[in-house]
Amino acid sequence: MTKNFTICDLPKTERPRERLIKLGSEALSAQELLALIIARGVSGKSVMNIAQELLSKYGNIKGVSEATIEQLCQIKGIGEAKATQIKACFEIARRIENQEIEQSKLKKFTLSSPKDIVKLAKPILKDKKKEYFLVFPLDSRNQIMKEEIISIGTLNANLVHPREVFKQTIANNAVSMVIVHNHPSGDINPSDEDIEITKQLIDAGNILGIQIVDHVILNNNHHFSFKDNHIFF
Numbered sequence: 001m002t003k004n005f006t007i008c009d010l011p012k013t014e015r016p017r018e019r020l021i022k023l024g025s026e027a028l029s030a031q032e033l034l035a036l037i038i039a040r041g042v043s044g045k046s047v048m049n050i051a052q053e054l055l056s057k058y059g060n061i062k063g064v065s066e067a068t069i070e071q072l073c074q075i076k077g078i079g080e081a082k083a084t085q086i087k088a089c090f091e092i093a094r095r096i097e098n099q100e101i102e103q104s105k106l107k108k109f110t111l112s113s114p115k116d117i118v119k120l121a122k123p124i125l126k127d128k129k130k131e132y133f134l135v136f137p138l139d140s141r142n143q144i145m146k147e148e149i150i151s152i153g154t155l156n157a158n159l160v161h162p163r164e165v166f167k168q169t170i171a172n173n174a175v176s177m178v179i180v181h182n183h184p185s186g187d188i189n190p191s192d193e194d195i196e197i198t199k200q201l202i203d204a205g206n207i208l209g210i211q212i213v214d215h216v217i218l219n220n221n222h223h224f225s226f227k228d229n230h231i232f233f
Contacts, residue, residue: 016028016032016033016035016036017036019032020032020036030051030055030060030061031048031051031052031055032048032051033061034050034051034054034055034061034064034086035047035048035050035051037082037085037086037089038050038051038077038078038082038085038086039082041077042076042077045076045077047077049077050075050076050077050078053075053076054067054072054075054078057074057075058071064086064090065090065093065094069083069084069087072086072087110141110142110143110144111136111138111142111143111144111178111213112142114214114216114223114225114227114228115223117136117178117180117214117216118216118218118223120136120144120147121134121136121147121180121216121218122218124147125180125181125182125218126220127220128182128184129184130152130153130184131151131152131153131181131182131183131184132149132151132152132181132182133149133150133151133152133160133179133180133181134147134148134149134150134179134180134181135147135148135150135165135168135169135177135178135179135180136148136177136178136179136180137168137169137172137174137176137177138174138175138176138177138178138213139173139174139175140175142176144178145172145174146168146172148168150164150165151164160197160201162200162201162204165179165201165204166204166205166208166210169210170208170210174210175210175211176210176211176212176213177205177210177211177212177213178212178213178214178215178216179198179201179212179214179215179216180215180216180217180218181194181215181217181218182217182218182219183217183218183219184219185219186219186220187219188217188218188219188222188223188224189217189224190215190217190224190226190231194215194217195231198212198215198226198231198232199232201215202232213227214226214227214233215227
């Protein structure tokens with residue numbers, strides 16, 4: 001009887017796991033990457049055979065990514081557990097790609113007024129039931145580099161510490177930043193706590209050489225700019 005081929009029959013240096021460790025994931029074929037996700041074969045069918053059958057049935061790696069759990073389970077050796085692992089891996093990849101696209105859009109966005117930051121922040125903060133505190137680091141051309149959610153909850157000095165606010169700004173070599181938070185209550189006016197935290201962050205920014213360009217407060221319909229209202233700016 002002919003022995004069924006398995007990964008263990010390959011020389012150790014040619015096995016997908018060892019090749020990934022030595023050469024990096026980019027050196028592996030789609031079949032090898034799928035085999036690592038699936039992890040094990042079944043009686044009479046190696047994991048490499050299962051991976052190849054997936055690619056053959058759905059055309060390519062994109063086709064596999066678009067297959068439903070039910071469709072994946074049609075392949076012998078793929079049960080619900082392995083199907084969900086495959087779907088989870090592709091979903092992570094999709095989210096990373098979407099995040100990169102969003103970051104790319106941000107990098108092309110130049111800040112010229114509080115209305116510009118409202119345009120970016122409003123979709124994030126609309127209808128939120130808790131207070132979100134966001135930071136938008138800016139480069140030397142006043143272009144927004146990314147967005148960072150610093151805290152979620154009632155705004156206070158414990159949640160919004162200068163260390164957390166400036167950490168990503170420093171890591172991205174930003175020269176300035178805009179800070180934004182929402183008021184779910186609907187009252188757009190800054191509280192005493194808002195004013196105190198803004199002062200603390202401006203003072204910290206002066207020490208670090210990172211300018212706070214503005215602090216904008218939003219509700220669903222309006223915004224309040226510290227700069228436009230000449231508070232600290």
